[in-house]
Amino acid sequence: MSMIPQLLFTGLGIGSIYALVALGFVLIYRATNVVNFAQGDFSMIGAFIMVVLAIDLGVPYWIAVIVAVVTMAAFGILFNYGVYYPLRHRTFLPVVISTIGASILLQNGVLAAYGPHPQSLPPMLPFPGFTVGGVFLDSQYLLILVVTFALVALQYLFFERTMLGKKLQATSQDKEMASLLGIPVALMIGITFAYSAVLGGVAGILVAPLLFVSINMGSTIALKAFAASIIGGFGDVTGAIVGGLALGVVETFGAAYISVPYKDGFAFLVLFLFLMVRPQGVFGEKVAEKA
Amino acid sequence: MALLELDGVTAGYTAVDALNGISLRVEDGEIVTLLGANGAGKTTTLRTISGLMKPRSGSIRFMGQEIAGASANAIVRLGLSHVPEGRRIFPGLTVRENILLGSSNRGRVPRAELDRDLEAAFGIFPDILKFADSPGWTLSGGQQQMVAVARGLMARPKLLMLDEPSLGLAPIIVQQVFRTIADIRARGTTVLLVEQNAHMALSIADRGYVLETGRLIVEGPPATLLDNEEVRAAYLGGRVTAE
Ligand SMILES: Nc1ncnc2c1ncn2[C@@H]1O[C@H](COP(=O)(O)OP(=O)(O)OP(=O)(O)O)[C@@H](O)[C@H]1O
Ligand SMILES: [Mg+2]
Numbered sequence: 102m103s104m105i106p107q108l109l110f111t112g113l114g115i116g117s118i119y120a121l122v123a124l125g126f127v128l129i130y131r132a133t134n135v136v137n138f139a140q141g142d143f144s145m146i147g148a149f150i151m152v153v154l155a156i157d158l159g160v161p162y163w164i165a166v167i168v169a170v171v172t173m174a175a176f177g178i179l180f181n182y183g184v185y186y187p188l189r190h191r192t193f194l195p196v197v198i199s200t201i202g203a204s205i206l207l208q209n210g211v212l213a214a215y216g217p218h219p220q221s222l223p224p225m226l227p228f229p230g231f232t233v234g235g236v237f238l239d240s241q242y243l244l245i246l247v248v249t250f251a252l253v254a255l256q257y258l259f260f261e262r263t264m265l266g267k268k269l270q271a272t273s274q275d276k277e278m279a280s281l282l283g284i285p286v287a288l289m290i291g292i293t294f295a296y297s298a299v300l301g302g303v304a305g306i307l308v309a310p311l312l313f314v315s316i317n318m319g320s321t322i323a324l325k326a327f328a329a330s331i332i333g334g335f336g337d338v339t340g341a342i343v344g345g346l347a348l349g350v351v352e353t354f355g356a357a358y359i360s361v362p363y364k365d366g367f368a369f370l371v372l373f374l375f376l377m378v379r380p381q382g383v384f385g386e387k388v389a390e391k392a
Numbered sequence: 393m394a395l396l397e398l399d400g401v402t403a404g405y406t407a408v409d410a411l412n413g414i415s416l417r418v419e420d421g422e423i424v425t426l427l428g429a430n431g432a433g434k435t436t437t438l439r440t441i442s443g444l445m446k447p448r449s450g451s452i453r454f455m456g457q458e459i460a461g462a463s464a465n466a467i468v469r470l471g472l473s474h475v476p477e478g479r480r481i482f483p484g485l486t487v488r489e490n491i492l493l494g495s496s497n498r499g500r501v502p503r504a505e506l507d508r509d510l511e512a513a514f515g516i517f518p519d520i521l522k523f524a525d526s527p528g529w530t531l532s533g534g535q536q537q538m539v540a541v542a543r544g545l546m547a548r549p550k551l552l553m554l555d556e557p558s559l560g561l562a563p564i565i566v567q568q569v570f571r572t573i574a575d576i577r578a579r580g581t582t583v584l585l586v587e588q589n590a591h592m593a594l595s596i597a598d599r600g601y602v603l604e605t606g607r608l609i610v611e612g613p614p615a616t617l618l619d620n621e622e623v624r625a626a627y628l629g630g631r632v633t634a635e
Contacts, residue, residue: 267489268496271482278480280464281442281473283497283547 103235108353114242115311116349117249121304122326123333123341124256125297130336131273132293133185135196139204141323143301145316147173148309149211150302152220162225169306170299177298181291189290208316219313245307252303253342269293321365325352328372334382343383347371393456395420395551395582396441396472401450401460403440409448410436412606418551423573423583425593427617428603434586435477437603438553441584442474443467455550468497473549477556477586479540483529487520487539490528494546513542516572534565541569545576552576553584558592570596594618 122140129137150172154165184203188196226240260266272279272289280286304322312318326341329348333340348368355367375382394417404410410433418424428434439445441452443464452460459467468474473494482490491513495501514521517538523531531539537557544552554573558566566589574596577583587593594600594614602610602623610620617623 264492267485267493270485271493274482274484275480277444277464278476278482279493279496281444281468281476282493282543283465283468284493285465 104357106234106236108357109350110236110238111242112350112353113346114239114245114349115308115353116329116346117245118304118308118322118345119326119329119348120342120345121249121252121300121307122322123330123345124253124338125300125304126323126326126330127336127338127341128273128293128300129297132269132290133189133196135185135193135200136327137297138197138200138323139180139184139207140297140301140326141319141321142204142207143173143177143298143319144305144308144322145211145314145319146176146207147302147305148222148314148318149215149220151222151306151309152215152314155222156220166225166306170302173298173302174295176302177295178291180298181294185290185294186287189287204320208319211316215316217316219315221313222309224310225307241307241310248303248307252300265292325365325368328368330382331372332375332382334384337382337384340382340384394418394453395455396584397451397453398437398441399451399453401437401440401452402448403436403445404448405436410606411440411447413450414603414606414608415450416601416608416611418582418584420550421577421580421582422598423577423585423596425585425587425597425600426603427587427590427593427600427623429588431605432603433606434603435555436606438474438476438555438584438586441467442472442553444474465497468547468549469499471497471548471550472553473497473544473547473551474553475540475544475555475557477559479533479536481528481531481536481539481543483527485528486525487528487531488524490539491542491546494543495548497547509546509548513545516545516575517542534561534569537561537565537569538572541572541576545581549581551582551584553586555586556588557585558587558589566592590617 122144125140125143126137129135147169150169151165154160154168155162160168180203184199185196188199224241225244228240230237230239230243260270268284269289269292271284272286276286305319308322325348326345329344330341332348333344348371351371352364352367356364396418398414398416401414402409402411414437426434426437436445440447443459443462443466447460450460451458454470454472457470459470488510491510492506495506495509520535520538520542523535528536528539541554541557557569561569570592573583573585585593585597594617597614599611599613600617601608602617610617610623
């Protein structure tokens with residue numbers, strides 16, 4: 102009987118990871134109109150920074166987490182200036198190709214440094230979890246849920262309640278108009294990249310103890326997150342979160358009741374159904390422009 | 393010294409120049425209108441002044457300072473605000489947020505001061521006050537135009553450039569918009585007004601220029617432009633005699 106809540110818990114946990122990465126996709130897409138194909142690699146880089154700090158250098162775990170998050174923000178800004186900024190006046194295609202190139206470079210850079218063997222990270226909390234009403238709440242999944250919820254709540258407050266949040270929104274809606282008002286557009290886009298890299302990095306750091314840390318861990322997550330953002334309605338922030346959570350749940354239930362080997366297939370089955378029936382996604386209502 | 397002075401400005405989108413040596417000036421406290429037919433280069437002139445386009449040659453001085461080639465960001469910080477063609481309201485932000493963002497060129501402004509300016513903006517456009525918390529895309533064209541001008545005024549500009557503020561508006565609303573422009577000047581803001589509605593523009597302007605395929609062909613006070621044969625034939629049509 103506790104099977105269903107148990108699966109729901111696990112599904113929401115893994116779905117949170119997809120949601121964080123999907124948010125990164127969406128925020129960059131909204132700011133630049135470009136899909137960042139290296140979004141998943143932000144997660145991979147985040148996890149590898151943790152391996153370097155916590156395992157190789159023996160930095161205390163939570164200090165390592167803080168350093169890794171700050172490093173990801175800096176990495177996002179670097180990524181902006183190296184990958185997006187020089188091509189910002191070009192069409193969508195050169196920029197997309199540039200992000201694909203960055204993804205290949207990042208994966209192979211880490212491969213050169215670390216070799217092909219997956220690394221592993223210990224769980225982040227010192228206790229395995231609780232059992233509540235026959236449901237085992239694994240501490241790592243709990244942490245994922247709590248951190249995701251906190252990040253989403255903070256992000257909401259930031260975008261809705263601060264002037265900087267409004268300027269970021271204005272930039273994503275009309276860059277030329279934003280620049281006419283004196284909003285520093287390039288800086289706004291830099292901040293968006295920094296934040297998206299942090300989101301991806303946090304997802305990678307949180308999921309690392311559940312998976313192996315490998316150079317292509319990001320690709321799998323990003324593929325699911327991308328599917329999630331299409332299901333939610335591409336470009337929609339709420340859609341990315343709901344899509345990510347829903348995908349995690351569907352996948353977990355599918356694996357439990359139908360087939361484990363086809364676990365990854367369920368995500369794409371759902372995506373396929375959406376593309377057939379509702380290609381604009383759950384929240385993809387186009388904003389009408391009145392004359 | 394003129395507030396704004398253009399000297400031999402050329403600019404364009406393709407190999408061909410859309411502006412072929414524009415020289416004009418706007419004195420402190422004036423309403424100057426720039427008239428011309430579709431495609432004459434009015435919008436291009438404003439875009440070049442506000443830094444959205446770089447001039448190919450010529451000089452643009454604002455308060456004596458050379459601004460040709462400077463970024464849009466830097467130019468609006470000097471107090472030159474451009475309300476572009478098509479209103480360009482941020483559709484996903486509320487009316488209040490749209491207007492508040494108009495102050496982005498002023499650096500850190502105390503909240504109380506922003507609130508005062510916001511109140512003043514709603515004072516000029518009382519019709520949009522009830523939409524303060526509605527998203528921009530839900531407004532009608534006339535309301536969006538008011539938001540756009542209010543947003544431009546939040547920059548506390550020395551010079552406000554308006555690109556066809558009457559376009560697509562009902563005649564009553566057009567009158568209201570022009571009254572407001574006269575009012576804005578009365579409060580001390582200089583205005584450079586681009587219009588196709590020549591009669592309306594000349595009714596409030598101190599001086600006007602007429603642009604024809606990238607060249608200024610006539611300049612002068614409203615009476616001179618209304619009398620000019622060439623201008624009447626090209627831009628004022630039969631409407632002068634019909635009056
Ligand atoms: N983005 C663009 N790319 C290429 N050519 C352009 C572009 N925008 C305008 N032009 C051309 O530049 C010339 C001047 O256009 P501009 O928009 O400045 O005219 P306008 O006087 O503002 O006209 P309207 O009254 O229609 O707004 C026109 O020949 C136009 O076709
Ligand atoms: Mg125009």
